[in-house]
Amino acid sequence: MKRQFSKSRPVIWAFFSSVKLTVALLIILAMASVVGTLIPQTEGVAEFAKGLSPAVRKLFVFFDLFDVYHSLWFRILMGALTLNIVICSLDRFQGTWKRFTARPRPDREKPFQDIPGEQTFVIDSPPADMAERVHDYLAAKYRKMRAKEVGTEGYFYAERGGYSLFGVYLVHMSVLCILVGGLVGSFLGFEAYVNIVEGESVNTVVSRKERSPIELGFEVRCDNFTVDFYENGTPKEYRTEVTFSADGKRMKQEAIRVNHPAVFQGVTFYQSNYGTVPGNTVHLSISSQGGGPGARHMKVEPGKPYSLPGGEGTFSITDLRTNIMDIGPAAMVSVKPEHGQGIRFWVFKYQDRAKKILPGPMLNSPKFNASAFEPYTFTLAGLDTRYYTGLQANKDPGVPVVWIGFFLMVAGLFVTFFISHRRIWVKVSQQAQGLVVSVAGTSNKNPVGLQREVNTLTLSLKNLLQGDRQV
Amino acid sequence: MINSIILSYTTFIYFAAFFLYLLCMVMGRTGFGRLATLATLVGLIAQSLAIVLRWIESYQLGIGHAPFSNLYESLIFFTWTIIFLYMIVEWRTKNRTLGTFVTPLAFLAMAYASFSPGISSKIQPLVPALKSNWLISHVITCFFGYAAFGLSFALSIMYLLKQRDTPEKKNLFLRLIPEQSILDELNYQMIVIGFLMLTLGIITGSVWAHSAWGSYWSWDPKETWSLITWLIYASMIHSRMVRGWKGRKIAYLSFIGFCCVLFTYFGVNYLAGLHSYAK
Ligand code: HEM
Numbered sequence: 001m002k003r004q005f006s007k008s009r010p011v012i013w014a015f016f017s018s019v020k021l022t023v024a025l026l027i028i029l030a031m032a033s034v035v036g037t038l039i040p041q042t043e044g045v046a047e048f049a050k051g052l053s054p055a056v057r058k059l060f061v062f063f064d065l066f067d068v069y070h071s072l073w074f075r076i077l078m079g080a081l082t083l084n085i086v087i088c089s090l091d092r093f094q095g096t097w098k099r100f101t102a103r104p105r106p107d108r109e110k111p112f113q114d115i116p117g118e119q120t121f122v123i124d125s126p127p128a129d130m131a132e133r134v135h136d137y138l139a140a141k142y143r144k145m146r147a148k149e150v151g152t153e154g155y156f157y158a159e160r161g162g163y164s165l166f167g168v169y170l171v172h173m174s175v176l177c178i179l180v181g182g183l184v185g186s187f188l189g190f191e192a193y194v195n196i197v198e199g200e201s202v203n204t205v206v207s208r209k210e211r212s213p214i215e216l217g218f219e220v221r222c223d224n225f226t227v228d229f230y231e232n233g234t235p236k237e238y239r240t241e242v243t244f245s246a247d248g249k250r251m252k253q254e255a256i257r258v259n260h261p262a263v264f265q266g267v268t269f270y271q272s273n274y275g276t277v278p279g280n281t282v283h284l285s286i287s288s289q290g291g292g293p294g295a296r297h298m299k300v301e302p303g304k305p306y307s308l309p310g311g312e313g314t315f316s317i318t319d320l321r322t323n324i325m326d327i328g329p330a331a332m333v334s335v336k337p338e339h340g341q342g343i344r345f346w347v348f349k350y351q352d353r354a355k356k357i358l359p360g361p362m363l364n365s366p367k368f369n370a371s372a373f374e375p376y377t378f379t380l381a382g383l384d385t386r387y388y389t390g391l392q393a394n395k396d397p398g399v400p401v402v403w404i405g406f407f408l409m410v411a412g413l414f415v416t417f418f419i420s421h422r423r424i425w426v427k428v429s430q431q432a433q434g435l436v437v438s439v440a441g442t443s444n445k446n447p448v449g450l451q452r453e454v455n456t457l458t459l460s461l462k463n464l465l466q467g468d469r470q471v
Numbered sequence: 472m473i474n475s476i477i478l479s480y481t482t483f484i485y486f487a488a489f490f491l492y493l494l495c496m497v498m499g500r501t502g503f504g505r506l507a508t509l510a511t512l513v514g515l516i517a518q519s520l521a522i523v524l525r526w527i528e529s530y531q532l533g534i535g536h537a538p539f540s541n542l543y544e545s546l547i548f549f550t551w552t553i554i555f556l557y558m559i560v561e562w563r564t565k566n567r568t569l570g571t572f573v574t575p576l577a578f579l580a581m582a583y584a585s586f587s588p589g590i591s592s593k594i595q596p597l598v599p600a601l602k603s604n605w606l607i608s609h610v611i612t613c614f615f616g617y618a619a620f621g622l623s624f625a626l627s628i629m630y631l632l633k634q635r636d637t638p639e640k641k642n643l644f645l646r647l648i649p650e651q652s653i654l655d656e657l658n659y660q661m662i663v664i665g666f667l668m669l670t671l672g673i674i675t676g677s678v679w680a681h682s683a684w685g686s687y688w689s690w691d692p693k694e695t696w697s698l699i700t701w702l703i704y705a706s707m708i709h710s711r712m713v714r715g716w717k718g719r720k721i722a723y724l725s726f727i728g729f730c731c732v733l734f735t736y737f738g739v740n741y742l743a744g745l746h747s748y749a750k
Binding site: 191 | 671
């Protein structure tokens with residue numbers, strides 16, 4: 001294509017409008033992305049870095065190789081691609097616009113050079129309204145229909161699919177749209193998480209990057225959490241029922257499942273994980289050796305003091321775990337006798353398992369001896385647990401922009417790949433043997449498709465002009 | 472599990488098809504070619520039937536879902552798309568030489584799925600993250616993309632082989648391979664279809680990730696490798712506009728591109744995998 005202003009344009013313009021640069025940038029971006037999948041990013045960085053010599057580690061840190069995709073140089077590459085797209089599009093748009101609006105003369109001879117014999121046929125007694133018929137037929141199927149008579153010869157021109165010339169611009173703009181959407185999200189959005197115990201509410205979430213709290217401006221309450229399992233034990237569904245309230249008013253109730261997030265005031269909540277925390281009731285059983293007051297079951301609330309069976313003092317539960325070191329539930333019992341030193345020790349629900357898992361020295365220390373306060377032996381009979389739900393809480397105002405980009409990209413690719421700009425010329429000339437009709441066509445791509453179209457058109461015109469004989 | 476039995480037979484049918492396509496090219500007899508097409512068609516029909524049966528069976532087990540959920544099912548579907556796409560190309564171009572280069576891909580994928588000890592052919596229930604309407608559209612678009620790239624890879628091998636063909640050489644096999652310009656054109660068409668499908672695959676995956684995990688892009692290795700593949704094919708599309716970058720260079724790039732596809736599909740599991748649903 002001729003570029004009228006190429007002389008006056010600076011070198012930098014030529015550089016950024018070149019497709020060679022595009023190929024280079026796309027390949028470099030691909031290679032940089034490979035690097036990012038081979039070197040641990042964020043997770044597992046510490047262990048990996050330990051195995052490197054200090055000099056290499058410094059180099060890695062200098063080039064941000066532990067966070068390639070957010071590094072300055074990666075962003076510069078993306079910026080260069082953006083500039084490349086913008087300048088290339090600006091550079092070429094004028095030419096495309098000219099081609100789109102061009103009105104080629106109908107009486108051109110060049111398209112008819114070297115056309116195969118099948119694209120020409122002879123009608124010995126053409127109908128009188130021959131010209132109108134061809135005209136109407138082409139006008140119905142094509143756009144920008146033009147006709148011209150030169151002496152005994154009639155010329156027709158028509159085209160279609162001109163708009164497909166802009167498909168490429170749509171694709172390129174869609175890339176920009178997606179990049180802009182990503183940028184908007186990274187500046188104006190956040191990624192955070194929050195754990196909510198059943199029955200409780202929160203109004204802040206914790207940012208994943210900075211690990212700092214973010215005020216939501218509204219409250220989320222976890223009304224209920226359930227998890228279902230298949231027969232083979234794999235999880236089937238997690239479900240959290242939440243209530244959103246703002247300014248003390250309940251605004252919205254919704255169930256969050258995996259793949260079914262809930263949105264409230266621009267923040268989207270996703271089911272992410274779950275767990276249990278101890279509830280408010282601990283079932284303890286206390287027995288005593290050697291003629292004490294006998295075994296006794298007690299339901300106790302953590303933190304509250306209770307009298308020992310023989311009145312020697314009080315005890316309370318000062319720590320509770322639903323699962324400690326894979327042993328199962330455990331409670332810390334703190335005993336405060338009337339006289340003498342207080343004592344604290346862990347009591348397990350599965351004492352036998354604790355004996356297997358805990359190392360010897362630990363077992364022998366009073367901290368793990370359930371009979372440390374004589375004459376009593378404490379046993380943890382049971383523990384009420386409550387679920388907490390782990391929610392991912394994200395805000396990303398760039399998402400709609402990215403979605404638009406996706407749509408434009410798919411639409412643009414369809415138009416670019418599957419629709420071509422086809423131009424058709426038809427020439428009719430009165431000659432000795434009758435009316436000679438020739439059909440020619442050009443297309444910017446898909447020559448096979450064009451040939452098929454020209455062949456069909458030739459056949460249709462033949463039928464159209466011969467059809468009169470039966471009348 | 473009748474479907475698995477049919478599928479392991481299909482493996483042999485595709486092998487037979489490959490053998491017949493090869494015979495057709497070595498001996499130059501179209502009779503073998505017709506038989507090869509017939510075998511491939513029988514394989515495709517049997518495989519389609521097996522996939523549908525598997526789908527029905529999963530509903531009978533009470534865990535109904537489309538059969539695209541684990542490595543076994545995805546390999547089966549990959550084979551299906553590649554054969555399906557090949558059949559269309561054979562029908563449109565009326566040329567069978569590509570079959571010799573494509574059926575081995577299908578046969579190998581099927582054999583890997585059916586006979587590798589590490590791959591379970593059991594119908595498993597879906598974990599919550601996979602329960603999404605996006606699953607079907609994501610898998611179908613991705614695998615049609617992979618299949619088109621697979622055909623492009625086969626065409627590139629043919630292109631490079633054809634280069635060794637000279638009029639003096641009386642090699643029937645090479646002579647039967649179509650002209651380089653035709654191969655190049657067809658190759659580009661495959662890349663274009665593959666690129667469109669991969670784009671759709673990445674987009675559907677992205678939208679799905681957004682609804683399941685809250686982020687449409689998180690640079691996990693599988694996502695990143697699909698982007699790498701996409702970038703390689705995008706560079707291929709543009710390199711045709713740089714003067715002199717047709718034919719051989721495109722064939723080599725298509726080679727690299729298909730390696731990326733394979734790595735996206737299998738290799739990523741050896742990297743730190745966040746995409747594994749097994750967790
Ligand atoms: C990731 C980014 C890009 C994507 C996905 C992309 C995609 C495409 C596609 C699908 C085509 C159509 C090819 C065909 O007609 O068969 C195309 C053509 C083209 N692209 Fe890109 N492109 C990208 C970046 C760029 C950049 C940075 C430039 C800057 C020079 C560029 C310049 C061109 C040109 C000049 C054409 C040919 C247009 C024509 O046929 O008139 N592309 N691109």
